[in-house]
Amino acid sequence: MKELVILSGKGGTGKTSLTGSIAYVAKEKLLLADCDVDASNMHLITSKEKLHSREYKNGFTANVDAGLCTACGICEKECAFDAIHINNEKAVVNEMFCEGCGLCVRLCPEKAISLSEMRVGEITVYMTRFNKKLVSAMMDSKRERSGKLVSEVKNVARDEAASENDEYIILDGPPGIGCPAIASLGRVDYALLVAEPTMTGYHDMVRIHELIKHFRIKTGLVVNKSDINANMRRKILEYGSKESISLIGEIEYDDAFIEAVRRNITAAEYSERLKDKTMKIWENIKEEIK
Ligand code: SF4
Ligand code: SF4
Structure with missing residues (x-):
């Protein structure tokens, strides 16, 4: 079983829609896991039904009688x-x-005081419309330990994937470069960066790639909205080439991403063009991972 994490350094790059789209087009047995535990939303665009859920507790807190x-x-x-x-x-x-x-x-x-385990959040397993399972988690408000919750999501994902004989686990990575992102990178076989050609998009990509380098994980790159800024696109591609990041695909700007989110579906379900693009991206990823 191979594990792949898809990261962008920040939200809004189309990463989640692309991740869900890959699950939609893939013929292989795979499982999705949403590691954005502070604002999980993969279930909104992919889930068909909730299978089961459980509390996740970590650490202790004092209670006064x-x-x-x-x-x-x-x-x-x-x-x-x-x-x-x-x-x-x-x-x-x-x-x-x-x-x-x-x-x-x-x-x-x-x-008068006792200790009790502290609830951090809830982990839920869904069945998606594509008959692939999704593991998702929602952290309770005002809780910390999001890195630990991401690790637990991955543990549950591995158990579920093993029981289904899945070939791949695809992790929708969290934003940022903090504990959740670090936890999402542990023991994965491949990292896919989704970057958009803007100045902030470039810097976000570099920041997350600096983190990935510590883990020595083979990395690929998808440039989304690749036609919105030729100079920044070139800069991103030059960085990728210099850092030996494989170019997995480019997706031109397409309103279909927004329209798909409005309809709570993935971009590939909404647009034939994006479905074709996603299929090519998935084929390229598989070539890289094998
Ligand atoms: S368990 Fe009691 S002493 Fe320890 S941090 Fe909590 S409130 Fe303070
Ligand atoms: S030590 Fe015990 S009795 Fe004293 S204030 Fe704290 S909880 Fe109340």
Whole structure:
């Protein structure tokens, strides 16, 4: 089984629509996984039905039994993370700051504090309209640990793909170069960059490629909206050539991307031209991965 991650360094490059389009045109058995856990949206354009979902918990947080708390203030005084305060004569935990170290649990004279596992988000497995599974996750608001949630999405994806005898896992990568992007790159066989020829598009591509280089992952490039700026297109292609990034395909500007999103479908479903383009891109990717 081969794993491929599709990244762009930022949103809005058509990456998710292209990823969904590949799943649509591919004849092979494959599984999709949406690693943009802060704003997952692959299910909106590909899913047919929800198969199952479960909570993802990671780390611990303190909980106060208000009925037992006497507001002695020991926990507030001793917490090194400034995560617990007396409010209205009761200790109250700020989960954003609580590191789950357990010190307050040990120090509380009334045994009013306990630790519980912290819910980070929810992981859902969908069936897509293309009879390929999609693993997606949504992180709860005000939660951190998005890198860990991405890793868990990949674990679930690997289990699901193994049970289906899938040949490929295609990961829709998160934006940015932080923990989620780093987590998405672990143990993948191939990275595909989707870049658009603008100054910011160029810099986003370079930033994410600098990260990919640390992982020594073979990398390809798709230039989307390739005809909107000839100079920036040339600059992107020159960078790709200098860095030994294979040019996998170019897609000229096409309103079909926007129209497809409006209809909650992939670009390849909406446009025959984009379907043909996507098929060529997928053939080129397979040549690169094998
Ligand atoms: S140490 Fe226990 S009793 Fe004292 S304020 Fe904290 S929770 Fe309340
Ligand atoms: S578990 Fe640790 S970090 Fe959390 S409130 Fe208690 S002492 Fe502070």
